[in-house]
Amino acid sequence: MLSADNSLDPLLKRPFSLFRWLDKDIQILYRVVGKLTNILKDKKPDDILEIIGPLGNGFPVIKGKARPILIGGGIGSAPLFSLAETIKHKKPIFFIGAKTKKEILYTYALKSIGINPIISTDDGTLGQKGVITNVLREFLTHHSSPITDYCIYACGPRPMLKELTLLSEKFNLKGYIALEENMACGVGACLSCVVNTKNGFKRVCKEGPVFPIEEIVW
Amino acid sequence: MLSADNSLDPLLKRPFSLFRWLDKDIQILYRVVGKLTNILKDKKPDDILEIIGPLGNGFPVIKGKARPILIGGGIGSAPLFSLAETIKHKKPIFFIGAKTKKEILYTYALKSIGINPIISTDDGTLGQKGVITNVLREFLTHHSSPITDYCIYACGPRPMLKELTLLSEKFNLKGYIALEENMACGVGACLSCVVNTKNGFKRVCKEGPVFPIEEIVW
Amino acid sequence: MNLSVNLGKLKLKNPVMTASGTFGYGAEYSEFVNLNNLGAVVVKGLSLNPMAGNPPPRIYETPCGMLNSIGLQNIGVEAFIKEKLPYLKQFDTKIIVNFFGDSIKEYVKTAERLSSVNGIHALEMNISCPNKQAGWSIFGTDPKVTFKVVSAVRKITDLTLIVKLSPNVTDIALMAKVAEDAGADAVSVINTLTGMAINAKTRQPRLANIIGGLSGPAIKPIALRMVWECHKAVRIPIIGMGGIISAEDAIEFLIAGSSAVAIGTANFVNPKAAQDIIDGMKLFMIEEHISNVKELIGRLKC
Amino acid sequence: MNLSVNLGKLKLKNPVMTASGTFGYGAEYSEFVNLNNLGAVVVKGLSLNPMAGNPPPRIYETPCGMLNSIGLQNIGVEAFIKEKLPYLKQFDTKIIVNFFGDSIKEYVKTAERLSSVNGIHALEMNISCPNKQAGWSIFGTDPKVTFKVVSAVRKITDLTLIVKLSPNVTDIALMAKVAEDAGADAVSVINTLTGMAINAKTRQPRLANIIGGLSGPAIKPIALRMVWECHKAVRIPIIGMGGIISAEDAIEFLIAGSSAVAIGTANFVNPKAAQDIIDGMKLFMIEEHISNVKELIGRLKC
Numbered sequence A, B: 001m002l003s004a005d006n007s008l009d010p011l012l013k014r015p016f017s018l019f020r021w022l023d024k025d026i027q028i029l030y031r032v033v034g035k036l037t038n039i040l041k042d043k044k045p046d047d048i049l050e051i052i053g054p055l056g057n058g059f060p061v062i063k064g065k066a067r068p069i070l071i072g073g074g075i076g077s078a079p080l081f082s083l084a085e086t087i088k089h090k091k092p093i094f095f096i097g098a099k100t101k102k103e104i105l106y107t108y109a110l111k112s113i114g115i116n117p118i119i120s121t122d123d124g125t126l127g128q129k130g131v132i133t134n135v136l137r138e139f140l141t142h143h144s145s146p147i148t149d150y151c152i153y154a155c156g157p158r159p160m161l162k163e164l165t166l167l168s169e170k171f172n173l174k175g176y177i178a179l180e181e182n183m184a185c186g187v188g189a190c191l192s193c194v195v196n197t198k199n200g201f202k203r204v205c206k207e208g209p210v211f212p213i214e215e216i217v218w
Numbered sequence C, D: 001m002n003l004s005v006n007l008g009k010l011k012l013k014n015p016v017m018t019a020s021g022t023f024g025y026g027a028e029y030s031e032f033v034n035l036n037n038l039g040a041v042v043v044k045g046l047s048l049n050p051m052a053g054n055p056p057p058r059i060y061e062t063p064c065g066m067l068n069s070i071g072l073q074n075i076g077v078e079a080f081i082k083e084k085l086p087y088l089k090q091f092d093t094k095i096i097v098n099f100f101g102d103s104i105k106e107y108v109k110t111a112e113r114l115s116s117v118n119g120i121h122a123l124e125m126n127i128s129c130p131n132k133q134a135g136w137s138i139f140g141t142d143p144k145v146t147f148k149v150v151s152a153v154r155k156i157t158d159l160t161l162i163v164k165l166s167p168n169v170t171d172i173a174l175m176a177k178v179a180e181d182a183g184a185d186a187v188s189v190i191n192t193l194t195g196m197a198i199n200a201k202t203r204q205p206r207l208a209n210i211i212g213g214l215s216g217p218a219i220k221p222i223a224l225r226m227v228w229e230c231h232k233a234v235r236i237p238i239i240g241m242g243g244i245i246s247a248e249d250a251i252e253f254l255i256a257g258s259s260a261v262a263i264g265t266a267n268f269v270n271p272k273a274a275q276d277i278i279d280g281m282k283l284f285m286i287e288e289h290i291s292n293v294k295e296l297i298g299r300l301k302c
């Protein structure tokens, strides 16, 4: 949870994923959408931000030899980069989708760690044209290894995650998705950020943001 | 009336006097006291502010040979500098008071236009110790020319202006004072900024901020 | 693109009006806004006789809002008719006169006088000012008194009659219903919420009047909810107001059920606010492929 | 320096408590705030049986405020007593349990159960949640029903009984008086104001529940006024809340007449808010040469 100054507008802290955790720095990757992110973009080096975190869970690194499939939609790719770095020895397959070329993030950095992402854009300006879940469906339909040898990790807009849930049911695929919900406290106190799961409402900030894909009730 | 950005906190524009009106620039001189002024102080050259103005009246330059006495208290000195420049040929006597040395403003600039201000500070760190109205009373009590040969122009905190009104009554002195009141619109529409005068409530933003000293009812 | 809306028999060229007390008598803002472009100009509340209002300080800024205790200072009906109305009549916009009284009799007399001159298109009855003496508030908070005073004014005027409701009530939908039953052609929702601010160091209230009316973006969520509640309760049109600062805000009020909106505190924040909001509304309609603004009114999806 | 204040027979080491629903069951914030330093911890509202609450989205930020429609999700009284209370009891602070019911019977049953265990110092009866079904609101808006439900609970508990009032009423001073007459030891003023937000593009409400409760700095002027009105009407202590974000805010509430204050939305803005406000209060007292915080309570100069 991050805030940029003492102004009361915007009031609440905003949730961001850790993009990368370096030696003495943490990096976040963000999209400019509204009040806080517009203030952030005008910040200069050495300006001070207030952050509480890290909060909640992260993507679990699965034991065994299941090959990871990473699926990032738009700014939802942000939390997947660290994961990709950590599990690069497992040769993850990385699907990245976005509305348009400009919103396809950090492919250069991915290549530098030896990952060649599969890309799609809604408008066809980079990679295949169409939504990334279509590309994934195509891939799964013609997959070479048994499907249980894959584990998916995904983050992105709601429709993408919904579609992924359908795909995972159809192909009997296991995996994890990171969810977003409006947040106030970030520490599990206010019960703002719940999502519906097979075991009732769970807090994205505390039990999440990463949930087993089969647990979510859309 | 000035605002610094699109944030809704602070919400309203704030009133400032014009310190100087140069060729293509206007200058304001301000004291950092709260929300807006704290934002202002972090602004960089070429940053954009929104200003409506000039609004209301200014100090009138009196015809005839009455010698001007200027009295500025704290940041209240701001609107007096331009006046001093304009009427310097009349050899104004300039009294400046403040809480402490640091708050005595622009004496250097005054000297450069040939005016040697009489200074007092509450804590005695510059000039005489005490409030500036005391210094003025002393001056008036021992004045050399007939008192009607003076015209006072003053701006400063409320207690100073109140005291000046008493002095002006006692010494039968004419002159003008600039008042402050909380403002919302700055254009005479909201009726926020009224002060009580012998002719009823008047708007500081429209009929003011400068009023004949004898008109104000404290 | 059709922006026109109706308040009873009164047709506005667009739904954007100014809120009483925040736009003076119109002239004050004419350097910033072309009055011809406005749906309507609503003037500062008038009384039969001129009033001096409350002592200063009269306003204080609060988080995303402001308190005011102007206390209905105004030049009185006669001076308005003589000095201000002729100026306003030059413009191709609707002139709505906000007024109030200290008794039912005074409400009626004031409305009668205002109805007797040419050029006024509608009356907005203020029964909800938080800056008047205790006791006065019953006009806007006691349904029986509200019914009486609105009925009395209704009887003596043929002008479009708008009743401005107080948000300082348990059930604003009930008050809207009472105004409708008493013959109002429209309701304005909302006036300011009663609030207060204190200087911790001096322990004095920030306003000489102690309490004042809270307006501005801070109150928008409350105003929007009240518009929606009134919309479900009455058939007469609603004029929505309270914290509108952008075209998007204005559109939210239309969706919640108001047929027009009034811009108040926003004029202080940006003297071109009313104009900017009309322009922004047009842009929104283009982007969202809406050809008639009426398609938005009351179209909350839930 | 003496910071202690009394709520009836309950003595707090300082006037700063947490507001129900914004501080979880205490543990959630223990990484940020040393609970030993707080005047009291007020926990999330409990009901006899666990409740799931409203569907998401449950909050939406508004100018200087936020809307919430959590809908009183809670783990129920039994789970609280078993799982949460033992943790809280470790701390040297007062534990105040906020609770509600769907009927007078349920209010009574819940209060009875909570009064039967050790370690709870006071009960705060929530009769004012804006997120419950229509109809429920009468507990907090109809003086007769309020009197009944408070009297009923009063009869069965010896714990300090605090009644949390709704600001969504015409006359909050009257409601405070009713609570006092029914035997309350203190009143909490205020709960959230009912509000709403709309997405202009989708035309849908921003909250799944359509309406929610407005909290945060935006409502502070209203809350402060209501505390002052209640202060003039009742003799029992008032716990002031609504938009307190700084020590200065808190002191303003004391001056307006509250004996203690609760910190709500500010915890989200700054997880150390409660602690910072206690520290700031001490600093203020040093600077202003005030040795006993009680010298501030109700000392508005006007």
Ligand SMILES: Cc1cc2nc3c(=O)[nH]c(=O)nc-3n(C[C@H](O)[C@H](O)[C@H](O)COP(=O)(O)OP(=O)(O)OC[C@H]3O[C@@H](n4cnc5c(N)ncnc54)[C@H](O)[C@@H]3O)c2cc1C
Pocket (backbone or CB within 6 Å): A010, A012, A013, A014, A015, A016, A017, A018, A028, A029, A030, A031, A032, A033, A034, A035, A036, A037, A038, A075, A078, A079, A179, A180, A181, A182, A183, A184, A204, A209, D061
């Ligand atoms: C767990 C989690 C991780 C996230 N990680 C990232 C990330 O790594 N990079 C990134 O760019 N974004 C991320 N987001 C989204 C990010 O929180 C929002 O983009 C941000 O809050 C927008 O703030 P704003 O003030 O600029 O926009 P606002 O002015 O608040 O509004 C712009 C839009 O953002 C939505 N929004 C407003 N408040 C919140 C809130 N508290 N929570 C969520 N959405 C809100 C509004 O509905 C609106 O549509 C994450 C969100 C969550 C919940």
Ligand SMILES: Cc1cc2nc3c(=O)[nH]c(=O)nc-3n(C[C@H](O)[C@H](O)[C@H](O)COP(=O)(O)OP(=O)(O)OC[C@H]3O[C@@H](n4cnc5c(N)ncnc54)[C@H](O)[C@@H]3O)c2cc1C
Pocket (backbone or CB within 6 Å): B010, B012, B013, B014, B015, B016, B017, B018, B028, B029, B030, B031, B032, B033, B034, B035, B036, B037, B038, B075, B078, B079, B179, B180, B181, B182, B183, B184, B204, B209, C061
């Ligand atoms: C006609 C006029 C001319 C002025 N000229 C100057 C000038 O040349 N230089 C200068 O430094 N100051 C000037 N002031 C004072 C200046 O307007 C305030 O210092 C400024 O509004 C403070 O804004 P803030 O957001 O920093 O402070 P805030 O956070 O708003 O509050 C700090 C203090 O300022 C007071 N204040 C808040 N809003 C207003 C308001 N709208 N009007 C007046 N006071 C307010 C508050 O009571 C508070 O005590 C002038 C005021 C007036 C009325």
Ligand SMILES: Cc1cc2nc3c(=O)[nH]c(=O)nc-3n(C[C@H](O)[C@H](O)[C@H](O)COP(=O)(O)O)c2cc1C
Pocket (backbone or CB within 6 Å): B190, C019, C020, C021, C022, C044, C045, C068, C070, C072, C098, C126, C164, C190, C191, C192, C214, C215, C216, C217, C219, C241, C242, C243, C244, C262, C263, C264, C265, C266
């Ligand atoms: C300074 C000021 C003066 C006002 N005067 C009046 C008035 O004379 N009559 C009236 O009916 N409403 C008056 N109002 C209320 C506004 O018309 C409007 O209902 C309220 O401010 C809410 O809208 P806003 O948040 O957009 O300002 C006044 C409001 C302000 C801020």
Ligand SMILES: Cc1cc2nc3c(=O)[nH]c(=O)nc-3n(C[C@H](O)[C@H](O)[C@H](O)COP(=O)(O)O)c2cc1C
Pocket (backbone or CB within 6 Å): A190, D019, D020, D021, D022, D044, D045, D068, D070, D072, D098, D126, D164, D190, D191, D192, D214, D215, D216, D217, D219, D241, D242, D243, D244, D262, D263, D264, D265, D266
């Ligand atoms: C997320 C949230 C949850 C709340 N839950 C409760 C609750 O369970 N019971 C209750 O009495 N009040 C509840 N409240 C109201 C607060 O206790 C408080 O009265 C209100 O938020 C005003 O204070 P604030 O502006 O400091 O937040 C809740 C408020 C918020 C923001």
Ligand code: FES
Pocket (backbone or CB within 6 Å): A182, A183, A184, A185, A186, A187, A188, A189, A190, A191, A192, A193, A194, A203, A204, A205, A206
């Ligand atoms: S944001 Fe408060 S519980 Fe998750």
Ligand code: FES
Pocket (backbone or CB within 6 Å): B182, B183, B184, B185, B186, B187, B188, B189, B190, B191, B192, B193, B194, B203, B204, B205, B206
């Ligand atoms: S500030 Fe509005 S009338 Fe002066």
